[in-house]
């Protein structure tokens with residue numbers, strides 16, 4: 296004889312918007328039944344379904360916002376929402392941390408995202424890209440206030456990671472647009488602020504000192520030069536702004552003409 300306590304227990308899980316990217320195709324856009332073993336934290340059930348916690352902003356259980364530690368009971372209905380831009384969040388309990396002001400956003404990128412790292416620096420954002428870093432180190436930097444951008448779901452699911460995003464596209468220019476949208480960065484772009492190689496903020500350089508170091512035409516046309524205090528490289532506005540403009544133009548063209556979704 297089987298008692299009631301032996302019957303399998305389930306919860307219903309519904310993912311909204313781009314969180315469906317993490318579910319197998321046939322399961323997207325509809326409620327999932329997930330087997331419940333014991334009374335796990337809602338975060339564990341969400342991640343077991345494939346959705347990394349940094350992608351989640353709000354979790355509701357039976358219609359009520361809850362924290363990630365909320366224990367689930369049989370037949371609970373779980374709704375999981377991605378980060379959203381709200382004018383007024385009100386007193387809603389967010390499962391994830393509140394969005395950062397765009398001008399306070401700093402990043403750490405995994406070893407496969409070198410081009411995106413350069414583009415973010417070109418845009419002025421403080422971006423670490425520790426090549427060959429172990430996952431522990433990347434997760435530690437992400438727990439230290441940096442936003443982790445990665446294409447490694449296992450890394451993104453680490454509990455040390457507070458803020459982060461899975462980079463969907465494998466094309467760097469699209470990755471940049473994706474990142475701008477997700478963290479609302481477009482208004483905080485500061486070209487000509489940061490060294491592309493070292494990530495250091497540039498310092499004003501004496502114009503005369505640039506005369507021998509840059510092409511004559513550049514020297515004639517540019518009134519202002521800046522120098523990286525770490526590697527000594529000279530930058531001028533044209534070098535950053537022109538690259539930025541080409542990059543954004545390519546990205547827009549790709550978005551208009553592309554068949555992606």
Ligand SMILES: [Zn+2]
Nearest residue numbers: 490493523526
């Ligand atoms: Zn430098």
